Amino acid sequence: MPTFLHVGCGAKRKDETAPGFNRPEWSEVRLDIDPAAQPDIVADMVDMSAVASGSMDALFSSHNIEHLFQHQAPAALAEFRRVLKPDGFAVIGCPDLQAVAALVAEDRLTQPAYRSPAGAVTPHDMLYGFGPQMAKGHLFMAHRSGFTRTSLIEALQRAGFHRVGARRARFDLWVVASKAAASDDQIRALMASYLP
Numbered sequence: 001m002p003t004f005l006h007v008g009c010g011a012k013r014k015d016e017t018a019p020g021f022n023r024p025e026w027s028e029v030r031l032d033i034d035p036a037a038q039p040d041i042v043a044d045m046v047d048m049s050a051v052a053s054g055s056m057d058a059l060f061s062s063h064n065i066e067h068l069f070q071h072q073a074p075a076a077l078a079e080f081r082r083v084l085k086p087d088g089f090a091v092i093g094c095p096d097l098q099a100v101a102a103l104v105a106e107d108r109l110t111q112p113a114y115r116s117p118a119g120a121v122t123p124h125d126m127l128y129g130f131g132p133q134m135a136k137g138h139l140f141m142a143h144r145s146g147f148t149r150t151s152l153i154e155a156l157q158r159a160g161f162h163r164v165g166a167r168r169a170r171f172d173l174w175v176v177a178s179k180a181a182a183s184d185d186q187i188r189a190l191m192a193s194y195l196p
Helices: 070-083 097-105 123-128 131-135 149-158 184-194
Strands: 003-007 027-032 056-062 084-095 114-116 119-121 163-169 172-178
Touching: 056 070, 070 084, 070 149, 084 097, 084 149, 084 184, 097 123, 123 131, 149 163, 149 172, 163 184, 172 184
Parallel strands: 003 027, 003 056, 056 084
Antiparallel strands: 084 172, 114 119, 163 172
């Protein structure tokens, strides 16, 4: 049974990740920095030493890497690569700063861009972290950096991922990154199955 590491899981389970992981054949291991999320492993994504090297078939991380300072991102992406098996892949999502910047340029910094189950989300929230959660004391939810399509692809390549496929979706940026060399067809197939 293949296993994927759900990094920064919060309260979510595999049925709230990507369509490809929401299948009976996939086993999920949940990792989060917050013990209140009741993950399988409590750890910071820049030090996942509790996860053995080369032990995971895949990794899923939705809206976590923007919580790191820019200088921490290489360590986290290196950890993502380290825990993957030689033919493993990572699925990563984060705010698309190009899309957010377009709203800021229109002077809509504090106007709702969309509604989430947690409430209205503004460009300010996408840039700096979801205000209502931080007001409740969850300051680890603050955003300390961010990515555009190009900068995220380059960061993954510097971390040693061989191929990266990217898709912009509204205000989100999603990538699939393969640890091993992969063909265009293989990357397209992973994107079709695993990008939300």
